[in-house]
Amino acid sequence: MAAGSKRLVLRGLFPATITPFKEDLGVDYDALRRHLRESAEPEGVSGIVVNAGLGEILQLTPEEKREIIAVARQVVRPGQLVIAGIEGRGAAQAIQDGRLAKEAGAAAFLVLPPFDVRSYRRLSRHVDSVYQFYAELDRALDHPMIIFQYPDASGCAYSVEALVSAASLPNVVAVKAACGTVTRYVQLWEALHETVSVLVAVDSPPLLGMLLHGTHGALIGISVIGTQGWAQLIQAALRNDAQTAARIHREFCIPIMEGVFENQEPSGPTSEVASVKEALVQLGQIPSSRVRPPAVDVTAEHKAHVAKALLASGLIKEKEVANVFAGAGRQ
Numbered sequence: 454m455a456a457g458s459k460r461l462v463l464r465g466l467f468p469a470t471i472t473p474f475k476e477d478l479g480v481d482y483d484a485l486r487r488h489l490r491e492s493a494e495p496e497g498v499s500g501i502v503v504n505a506g507l508g509e510i511l512q513l514t515p516e517e518k519r520e521i522i523a524v525a526r527q528v529v530r531p532g533q534l535v536i537a538g539i540e541g542r543g544a545a546q547a548i549q550d551g552r553l554a555k556e557a558g559a560a561a562f563l564v565l566p567p568f569d570v571r572s573y574r575r576l577s578r579h580v581d582s583v584y585q586f587y588a589e590l591d592r593a594l595d596h597p598m599i600i601f602q603y604p605d606a607s608g609c610a611y612s613v614e615a616l617v618s619a620a621s622l623p624n625v626v627a628v629k630a631a632c633g634t635v636t637r638y639v640q641l642w643e644a645l646h647e648t649v650s651v652l653v654a655v656d657s658p659p660l661l662g663m664l665l666h667g668t669h670g671a672l673i674g675i676s677v678i679g680t681q682g683w684a685q686l687i688q689a690a691l692r693n694d695a696q697t698a699a700r701i702h703r704e705f706c707i708p709i710m711e712g713v714f715e716n717q718e719p720s721g722p723t724s725e726v727a728s729v730k731e732a733l734v735q736l737g738q739i740p741s742s743r744v745r746p747p748a749v750d751v752t753a754e755h756k757a758h759v760a761k762a763l764l765a766s767g768l769i770k771e772k773e774v775a776n777v778f779a780g781a782g783r784q
Contacts, residue, residue: 461597463650465499469674497684500534507674512745522557540565544589561597583615604633635662664690712762724748
């Protein structure tokens with residue numbers, strides 16, 4: 454089945470958004486509305502993703518998931534998609550989550566791997582197990598799905614053969630390729646790009662090599678930080694403008710990747726979600742970087758590190774980070 458024959462073809466940038474919390478750790482819907490609007494606004498953004506990993510899906514109640522999708526639908530522009538993460542340790546749980554998201558109006562699902570638990574991880578490379586999981590979702594939900602491919606280091610990355618098999622299902626329309634290396638991405642692209650949309654999904658320096666090899670777009674959480682810059686990067690890659698893409702990647706993306714995501718090689722327990730939220734706090738988009746336990750909040754040192762990244766990328770000015778640095782020094 455060719456990608457163009459799928460019921461949904463994905464192109465462009467899809468920022469994976471966060472869920473802001475108030476002091477009591479309830480969802481801050483006012484801040485959420487602004488965050489989603491600013492993530493959807495730039496030219497080149499084809500849709501937004503809610504209730505996924507960066508949105509702290511494991512910490513959200515069914516009622517919160519439903520309301521977050523409703524808010525997202527209210528803020529997107531005509532033609533933009535609202536994609537919702539769904540998860541479960543098996544097909545039955547994922548189907549239940551999917552029904553909620555479909556009823557709430559999500560245009561497609563981002564399906565988190567059901568094999569992300571020690572006793573199941575080896576099954577992620579077993580073609581029949583992967584195919585049967587997605588076949589059950591395909592039959593029960595009859596709704597577009599994006600497969601979330603984890604990096605090999607996670608221990609639950611799908612094999613290329615398993616992805617090819619699942620991609621043959623009518624409702625599997627894309628793969629979020631969060632593979633950690635350009636080599637693995639090239640293998641996925643060559644095997645899948647004529648069947649489904651392949652969306653780059655790394656928050657680290659290999660991003661450029663993946664984009665320039667070939668892509669239909671990107672689904673990345675880091676792109677909620679200065680979304681316009683990431684949209685310009687993806688558009689440059691899609692028109693094969695390697696020089697512009699390399700410049701944006703070097704001057705804008707690299708500082709944020711290192712300063713916020715530590716190039717996806719974290720040195721401590723602080724949540725990458727908290728770091729992303731801290732960047733949004735410093736950009737004036739949300740009031741708090743709180744995350745729900747057991748995730749760990751940012752330290753004063755992290756705040757200063759994030760500020761330096763935003764300064765280096767050109768998103769904030771020197772005078773705007775003085776108070777952040779001063780606060781880090783007092784704690």
